[in-house]
Amino acid sequence: MNRKQPALKPPQTGSQLRPMELKFLDAVCDVPFYRDKIVDGQAPIITKSEVAKDFPESFMSAATASALDTGAAQIVFSTGTNHARMALIRPPLFLLKSYYSIWEAHPVIGESFRRGIPRVSITTRLATDHVIRVNSEAGSNEHRSSRWLDSRTLYINRVLDPADWTNADVAKMVEEITQARQTVGGYHLDCSANHLAHLLLRAYIPAPDSIVNAYEMMPANTRRFIEHRLNRSVVDLFGSTELGYMFYSDNSPSYVPYLEDMDVELAPIAGSRGVYTLVISSIRNRFMPLIRYRTGDCVLTEDGTADPSRIVKFVGREPELLSGPGVLTAHGELDEIVADHAPAVFLYRLGVTDREAQLAYTTFSGDPLSSEVSLKLSAALSELTGLPVTTEHRYRIDIGKSGKYRWLCDERTDIAP
Template sequence: MKVSPDRQLKVSPDGQPTAEVIARVKDIPIYRDALVRGHFPVLEKAEIARGFPDNWMTPALTTALASGEAEFVLSTGTNHARMQLIRPPYFLLRSYYRLWSEHPDIRETWEADCRRVSLTTVLATEHVARVNARKRGEEPPPVPRVEDRRLDARTSYLNLRLDPALWERADVERMLAEIEAARQTHPRGWYHLDSSGYHLAHLLRKIHTWGLWDAFSPPASIIHAYEYTPVNVRRYLQQHFACPIIDLFGSTELGYLFYSDRRGRYHPFLDDMSVELAPVAEGSGLFHLIVTSLRNPHMPLIRYRSGDCARTSDGTPDPTNITQFCGREKELLDSPAGPVSQGDLDALVGAVSPRVFVHQLRVLSSAEAVLAYTTFDGKPLESDRVAALGRGVRELTGRRCVLDHRDHIPIGKSGKYAWLAPDGK
């Protein structure tokens, strides 16, 4: 699957929009100064929020909001403040469905009309329950029922707890029963599993702990698309599933921009978009994404800094050579050798031991750090692996590092893990 080049936005060599793009945004207040100056600077999240929503209002948008063709939503806010947005209803879902329906490795399950079960953050489940309650003119129930958690005829959400590590046997048995119910609706017993990589790994561990394999039928295809999926988690999932496991990269405000194939190689999906890669620091080989997108007609973004970081196969700023999306720019760690990303630490951990499950770095000072970790089997790492990880973290971050094996590392309030311990805790 490839987006035809003529459907990708054309930009000048320095990333400036073409006359065609400018014509699409000329009436939007936030871009007036850029139009007067003849130059579009990088658009920051703070600028989007400043004066919102008046800085986006046009007569056409006012009409769209009144008719329901546009709506206000909030970004997911993984580990940072949530951003208010304006977009068409089901904007992200339509982007997801289009990718699923066209992806060469998994479109068969779309065409076969598989049910989609989603195992991700409880915030996503609660959002679906709120939307459904609003349609009925009711308040959402404290504990959403199965019917409250159906996004549409095809998709339902499973998770009702913030921290998947704390799922009890009853939680897992309920989710497995709901998966089985979705599977039984299909004549071939197929279903599509949409998940956070972490949540799915936790489910597999719980199934193993309680011997529930007979109650779990593997899916026909898997997409994980909600957060950074560590090397070891991907490896763990691949060991348990024979079906294609696909990663999507995108955001609430942009939709999906890249997809992996079943071998893990990334491909652009830049319909009505273009991407620039700008170096985070000279010589680091780390880039942040600057995106121009007309995909959302109500809030087109010109040279928008998404806040995400990536690395390429050859160290050049060529988006077609991206090999890793490696976390958020706001979560980079300073080191004597340059900025360190979530993906950099993860690559080190994955190279030292495949047994590490969740890991989190706590920076004590410019000279010391602690790497807390859990393992898939619950046992501490071997002493030589502990030593190797300590050395690796010191080389990567410039800080002496002690390892701290734990039974549990709490998940964040967003239902996602932070690779750096928040507030030094």
């Protein structure tokens, strides 16, 4: 991959003003947060740290305060990435309803939604714990598992790190998938990709009618492994806890926008190889409208332009951009190198010090890469990042506290584990 490496500059803060449509202005006219930010109908780009400051008072309009009192809105926390969890105000089941809406509308897998098949979700324990807590607070006394979020969605993972699953844990999850499938003769599999791959390495599961990855960037090797094992294509849904789902993949080369009550911009990240970050204006959640909100999610477009309809790849998070000599590298760019040179690699983590970097990795088989493959992978990663990179085989890479895997551990920064 011969890409020109531009001079490294600080990521663009995006303070430029932009005039907003009337529907967005009307939605925030009573929200304290925007009183000093939107002037003459023009809005700046806002960041997560700005949104967090003085929360929840900064979003406490009269309508939102009333909704919190009646239960029409609730204060919740995002289930977390490898960075700080975000507090937000939203209606109950906001994200789930957004998921169902895009699932039903999807041109490829929408039929499975309309048949009423159950959705089985294998993702982080933190997400499962959230479902259990929601049911407990609601005082649900239905004769079924507390891990059913509603009548058709069941969360099955109850362990932080899939590497710690016992045989009994695996058997229980397979049993629950089988039972869910028997209700209407099919099921929809919702997954964090690496969690699902762990399960497929341990057990056979019935083939799902459809598969969705809706939680984070899916590594190419993991996608290939899952699709081969289950003989199904994986559909990507992209969104966030605070915004709902915004894009999906189908059979077309670009991601398809699903932007009801939303607008999207792409802001360039200076010092990158044409990577953009999403800037979203959304009034979908009327209790916490976000105008020109820099999500921190990074993308590449088909032609390198800032056209949101030409997004071809989500490549990770802005706080996890790797800074090398003269260039910023996104997770998706490094993942492409790993997939091209070492398709046997399963999990990996790049450790970076002041002088060098090392890619620790596991494989689907458990066997280390050959010396030849390791050397070629190291050379390609060194060329990409501008750092000297070596590789080291591991039999295990631990998951983060959030229940998600970190691809980058950079000792030069203050990113917390």
